[in-house]
Amino acid sequence: MVTAFAPGKCILFGEHAVVYGQPAVAVSIDAGVEVTISESNKWSLEGMPFEPSRHPHISHIINDIFQYSGSPLEIDVKSGLFSAAGLGSSAALSNSMGAALHHLTKPEEPLDLISLARIGHSAEANAQKGRASPTDTATSALGGCVVVSGERVEGTEHIFDSTLETPEGSRSWSICRAALPELEDIWIVLGFTGIGSPTGKMVAGVSELIEREPQRMDDIRAIGEITSSGLESLSEGNMEGVGLAMNSCHERLRNIGVSCPEIEGLISAVQNHSLGAKLTGAGGGGCMVSLTRHPRRVAECIEIAGGKPLISKLGSGGARILPQ
Numbered sequence: 019m020v021t022a023f024a025p026g027k028c029i030l031f032g033e034h035a036v037v038y039g040q041p042a043v044a045v046s047i048d049a050g051v052e053v054t055i056s057e058s059n060k061w062s063l064e065g066m067p068f069e070p071s072r073h074p075h076i077s078h079i080i081n082d083i084f085q086y087s088g089s090p091l092e093i094d095v096k097s098g099l100f101s102a103a104g105l106g107s108s109a110a111l112s113n114s115m116g117a118a119l120h121h122l123t124k125p126e127e128p129l130d131l132i133s134l135a136r137i138g139h140s141a142e143a144n145a146q147k148g149r150a151s152p153t154d155t156a157t158s159a160l161g162g163c164v165v166v167s168g169e170r171v172e173g174t175e176h177i178f179d180s181t182l183e184t185p186e187g188s189r190s191w192s193i194c195r196a197a198l199p200e201l202e203d204i205w206i207v208l209g210f211t212g213i214g215s216p217t218g219k220m221v222a223g224v225s226e227l228i229e230r231e232p233q234r235m236d237d238i239r240a241i242g243e244i245t246s247s248g249l250e251s252l253s254e255g256n257m258e259g260v261g262l263a264m265n266s267c268h269e270r271l272r273n274i275g276v277s278c279p280e281i282e283g284l285i286s287a288v289q290n291h292s293l294g295a296k297l298t299g300a301g302g303g304g305c306m307v308s309l310t311r312h313p314r315r316v317a318e319c320i321e322i323a324g325g326k327p328l329i330s331k332l333g334s335g336g337a338r339i340l341p342q
């Protein structure tokens with residue numbers, strides 16, 4: 019029996035602008051997805067017969083990546099993430115499945131997190147018709163603070179490059195790691211609106227808006243600049259600066275039409291107890307994130323305003339095999 023864990027992620031800066039080549043900064047969060055696999059006499063998932071077509075991430079990893087031909091597997095999944103909320107739950111599922119199967123088939127070989135990030139990205143791309151940025155899978159595999167961009171970003175450590183053939187042509191990303199200072203008294207609190215975050219629809223909406231109003235590219239460029247200054251503040255441990263950058267980033271995201279009344283409601287509810295707050299991920303629902311020194315107070319405010327809170331430290335560990 020093998021159990022693996024992979025964390026979810028929170029985008030601190032740069033969602034949507036990253037689609038136009040600007041950098042994005044994401045941190046892994048404490049909650050994630052745990053997958054347990056054990057050899058059995060029949061294939062099952064959560065105690066039910068395993069139907070590969072209904073679980074494209076898992077079946078791609080088993081059949082296409084590992085070309086697994088061993089005994090049938092009993093697969094159990096425990097998720098601590100809201101799904102379709104922009105927290106990278108499918109990336110965390112893919113990575114923990116990849117890690118567990120790696121350990122089952124090659125117990126002597128240590129888990130290589132870059133290979134795992136590539137496995138996860140391949141599973142996401144396969145399940146999303148060839149369109150997936152490596153942000154979620156890289157952050158979940160590596161843990162910590164990850165910067166994804168078209169070009170290498172100064173002041174970060176380059177980890178690997180990633181290329182994907184999409185229906186729109188070849189796309190490339192540089193995946194870097196930013197060092198996080200000791201952040202003893204700082205937390206993020208995610209607030210789920212309860213509404214699914216439709217990434218494809220939101221990305222298409224931004225592209226249509228820019229076609230109609232080309233001056234909106236100023237907002238995209240501004241998000242790129244805010245991301246760089248937010249990252250600089252984060253590396254220096256200047257959390258007030260990070261919070262201000264989050265607020266400015268949210269204003270620009272609002273300008274490009276990806277906020278919604280439920281996100282605005284949760285953000286207003288936490289403002290008095292936050293260093294900064296913004297939507298995180300694709301928007302149109304999904305989650306907002308608050309940076310704070312008072313996580314329980316912020317979580318209460320989110321609940322009172324009708325959201326579901328999740329408290330986390332910034333950038334805890336990446337994917338790993340759990341001791342039995």
Ligand code: PMV
Nearest residue numbers: 033034036104151217299300
């Ligand atoms: O899928 P989410 O909610 O993690 O957000 C994706 C971030 C976007 O920039 C909106 C899309 C992308 O591919 O980077």
